[in-house]
Amino acid sequence: MPVKDGATRQQGSLFGEILDWMLAPLLLIWPISVALTWLVAQGIASRPYDRELGEMARSLGLQAASAAPLAPSAKGKDRYALAPEAAALLRADASDTVYYQVLGVRGELLSGDAALPVPAEDAPVVPWELHFRDDEVGAEAVRVAYLWVSPEGEAGSSRMLLVQVAETLGKRARLTNEIIKGVILPQFVILPLAVLLVWLALARGIAPLNELQRRIRSRESSDLSPIDERRVPDEVAPLVQAINDLLTRLDSSMSRQKHFLADAAHQLKTPLAGLRTQAELVQREIDAGRSSPDELKRSLSQIARASERAAHMVNQLLSMARAEDAEHAMRREPVDLSDVAIDTVRDFVPRALERRIDLGYDGVVPDESRLRVLGQPVLLGELVRNLVDNALLYTPAGGVVTVRVVEDPFGQVVVLQVEDTGPGIPPSEREKVFQPFYRSLGSGVEGSGLGLAIVQEIVQQHDAELGLDDTRVRRAAGGESPDGQGPGARFTIRFPAVPAAVALP
The missing domain is CATH 3.30.565.10 (Histidine kinase-like ATPase, C-terminal domain)
Structure with a gap:
């Protein structure tokens, strides 16, 4: 958020800022992990059921290829009769609805459910090659396994039957949910534990800074000696070195100022003492009645010279202070x-x-x-x-x-x-x-x-x-x-x- 009206941003807690930067990626990655887990679980759950669905489609293809045609129907279409065991196998799933379809060489329905959609026109036609796709029957999503088969006695012919087997996605959805529950539910325990461990590790890691703060606060205001760099972490050592450099320069500056003030006081004593001596001498001469205009003039001249030296000294001191003012x-x-x-x-x-x-x-x-x-x-x-x-x-x-x-x-x-x-x-x-x-x-x-x-x-x-x-x-x-x-x-x-x-x- 930009700073307005000349306001300056206040630095918050270093502990809180580091904790935020450590936990924010963790909390951001967690929903991404859930989404990836869901996608992976779908693939894992679909694999065994696709295998089973493919075996059913191959079995149906073998039955359709070997079945003898019945008498022509009234409309002139041939029909293939499936073995009762194959038909019972297709209808044996109690949790999902299974659909099947056998289309003739001219695309006519030979057996099964007419509502099952056919593959796209650009789908590859390779005999006995199994394919899978997602589709819908009515408003219900299904998984479809299909293949093209050649009728017996017509091997190598371009005349092929289309065999499709489809089932709804109930079993797959339940297995996907079970996988997600098995992976995600432990994370609800692991995530708070990870946050606690991060907090404890960060508190332990920042403890040397607290110790350094305590050592600095316990110092006397006049103690400008360097901080022991051997007792601080390597990451904080450059900061401590910079502080020690500042303390050294501050100590040197304060020593120069003390020396300067001592010298200035000493130098000002001479003209001020001269002023006082001349004033007392003139006062004694006046009290004794021995002062003459010439003597008073000489004394006042000496007082003027002493005051001029004192004023010059003060001006020089002010100039020195102004020259040392870095700002x-x-x-x-x-x-x-x-x-x-x-x-x-x-x-x-x-x-x-x-x-x-x-x-x-x-x-x-x-x-x-x-x-x-x-x-x-x-x-x-x-x-x-x-x-x-x-x-x-x-x-x-x-x-x-x-x-x-x-x-x-x-x-x-x-x-x-x-x-x-x-x-x-x-x-x-x-x-x-x-x-x-x-x-x-x-x-x-x-x-x-x-x-x-x-x-x-x-x-x-x-x-x-x-x-x-x-x-x-x-x-x-x-x-x-x-x-x-x-x-x-x-x-x-x-x-x-x-x-x-x-x-x-």
Whole structure:
């Protein structure tokens, strides 16, 4: 039955569904078995009576072939007289009516019942070959045995007599019913017993599932250890493996969240403690009457910087949570990455001018873009924003930060690059910088340590590839580029691309 109005089909009992599928064929086959039994019983019941009927027809044929003709009748027809014993044999059946008929070579009735129909005109005429057919005498069904016989003295002649013997079907019907009763009646006992045995076998077979259910329900909510696969049936093992895989991923996710919350709480303590310390210091200075406008201004400036760091930390935490939201990331649409990059660069221009950093964009422009990235626009904006923010933090005054979007001429990828001329990232730290709250020692840069972790999470959500190398060639020693500037860092992200003509509505 189709589901309407958005209603979802509820899964019923597995035990009941399996029982239905096992019993339904059994109940369907049973009436078919009854019908086949009835057909087979008819054949079995007819065989001995056909044999007896055929012997009677042969005996009658022998009598008819050897009988001497009587004097011609008034109408000129010959008559054959049967022996009294043969006539008595034909009439000896007390349960069924027996008919016989002997037709002459010209089709005239020589003896017997005129009401007995003759065979079809296309019936084969072979001397002394016995045939059977079903027919009717009046409104009564009969079984007919007939054969063609040659009169004595005319062997090989085409002039033959037709001999037929027929009987009603009473004995056959009674024997058929007895056979059916003998076969079907035991089934009325066997069928309920079979249903009971199927129910018991299914209940026994499904017992391991009940045991598995009990073991899972008895677990503590914090117990995410794998389920023992050796104690479950082979058919359920794949399901248990999938559950164990889910438990492992859930345990890993919860561990990361706990670690993340602990680190976040620790990182927020510093700016909040600074805010509280500065506020208490200002309060003591005011209470002591020793505060001056310049000192108050410095304290308020420090409070403003601490609150700004705290606000930045909170925003980064929110961005991290948004990047890890798989459901949010699945809502994708075609996005022009060059448009996102240009908007981000435009937003950071005032900050770059304040720090005397040359911030620019290099690459395709939105009107000339041939490729699109299938992604979440907000997350892609966060990705570019965090990369540019990280580059501006680590690039000294007079440095250069470049954002670049390059399209693959073969239409396979869109490449985003953000490079700077800062101190760069040593190869030994290039994997660590993508861990939450990790910051290089000795850099002297204040940050949350979440920017690159957010970048990596967004890259994974979009099935992209992230690479990190130096912007410039490093010297053999000292870590600087040949022109005296820092080697810089270059982040390269390759996104799967779709043609703009296909992606856009």
